[in-house]
Amino acid sequence: MIRDFLLAVGFFTRIPVPDHPNFSEKAMNNTSYYFPAIGLLVGLFNLGAFLIAQQFFTVPIAVIFSIGVGFLLTGGFHEDGWADTFDGLGGAFDRDRKLEIMTDSRLGTYGSLALIFILSLKALSLSELMLLSVWPVFLLAHGLSRWVAMLAMVFCKYVRVAENKAKPVAQKISIVKWFFSGVVLMPVFLMIPPTVLGVVFIVALAVCLFWVVLLKRQLGGYTGDTLGAIQQSVEVAIYLGWLACI
Numbered sequence: 001m002i003r004d005f006l007l008a009v010g011f012f013t014r015i016p017v018p019d020h021p022n023f024s025e026k027a028m029n030n031t032s033y034y035f036p037a038i039g040l041l042v043g044l045f046n047l048g049a050f051l052i053a054q055q056f057f058t059v060p061i062a063v064i065f066s067i068g069v070g071f072l073l074t075g076g077f078h079e080d081g082w083a084d085t086f087d088g089l090g091g092a093f094d095r096d097r098k099l100e101i102m103t104d105s106r107l108g109t110y111g112s113l114a115l116i117f118i119l120s121l122k123a124l125s126l127s128e129l130m131l132l133s134v135w136p137v138f139l140l141a142h143g144l145s146r147w148v149a150m151l152a153m154v155f156c157k158y159v160r161v162a163e164n165k166a167k168p169v170a171q172k173i174s175i176v177k178w179f180f181s182g183v184v185l186m187p188v189f190l191m192i193p194p195t196v197l198g199v200v201f202i203v204a205l206a207v208c209l210f211w212v213v214l215l216k217r218q219l220g221g222y223t224g225d226t227l228g229a230i231q232q233s234v235e236v237a238i239y240l241g242w243l244a245c246i
Helices: 002-011 025-054 061-073 077-091 096-103 109-131 134-147 152-155 175-181 183-189 196-219 224-245
Strands: none
Touching: 002 025, 025 061, 025 134, 025 175, 025 183, 061 077, 061 109, 077 096, 077 109, 077 224, 109 224, 134 152, 134 183, 134 196, 134 224, 152 175, 152 196, 152 224, 175 183, 196 224
16 A cells, blocks of 8 residues: 555655556556545645745745645646646537547647636635635645545546556546545544535535536546546635635
8 A cells, every 4th residue: 555655646746756566557546546645745745835935925925835836746737637628628629629639738728728717716715715824725625626536537437548647547436435535534624614624525526526517528538637627626616615614
C-alpha cells in the first residue's frame, strides 16, 4: 500500500519518490484509490504556502501564492484537464472530433476563457474565506473534490482510446471501493461544522452529477481530462458552498 501510494504521489504531483519495485498496470490502476489522500497532501502544501505568505503580504496576495504553489506541486494537472475539456466540448459537435481536440496540446479560446474563469473564481472565493480564517477549507476542498470526481469512474465508462497521460489510471471502480477510499478524509470532516459539511457535500455531489450526465450525452463517458474538469469545478463549488453558509 505504501509503494502504491508513493506511486500515486509521483504520478499526480511533481514530488520525487522512489521507483516502484514491482511496477505494473495493476499497481498503476491502484493509484486511483489514493485520489483523496493526494488531495489532502496538496491541500496541506497550499495551506502552508498561504500561512507563510500571509506573514508578509495581504490575504488576496497570499491566496495567489498558495494557488501558485499548487501549480508547481501538481504541474497544473487538473487545470490542464479543465481547459482541454472546454476546448473539446465547445470546439466541435461530433463526439470523435471533441475527443480529438481534447488530445491537442494547444490551448484554444474556450479553454483559455474557462481557465481564466475558474482561476478568478477560485482566487476570489478563497480570499473571502481566508479573511475569515477558514483554513480547513484547503484540506476539505482538495480532498473532497478528488474523492467526488472518482464517482465518474463509478457511473461512466472510459471512452478515450488513444494513449494519454491519464490512461494508466482510467478504469471503472465499484461504489464500495469508492466509499472506502474516502475514509482518509474523516479527520477533516470532523473539523467542519456539520451544517457546512452537509451543504458542501450536497453541492459537490450535485456538480459531479451534472458532469456525469453531460459527459454521457456529449462523449459517452469520461476521459482523464474530464476527471480534472470535475475536480476543478467541485473544488470551487466547495468554496462557494462554504461562503453561502456564512
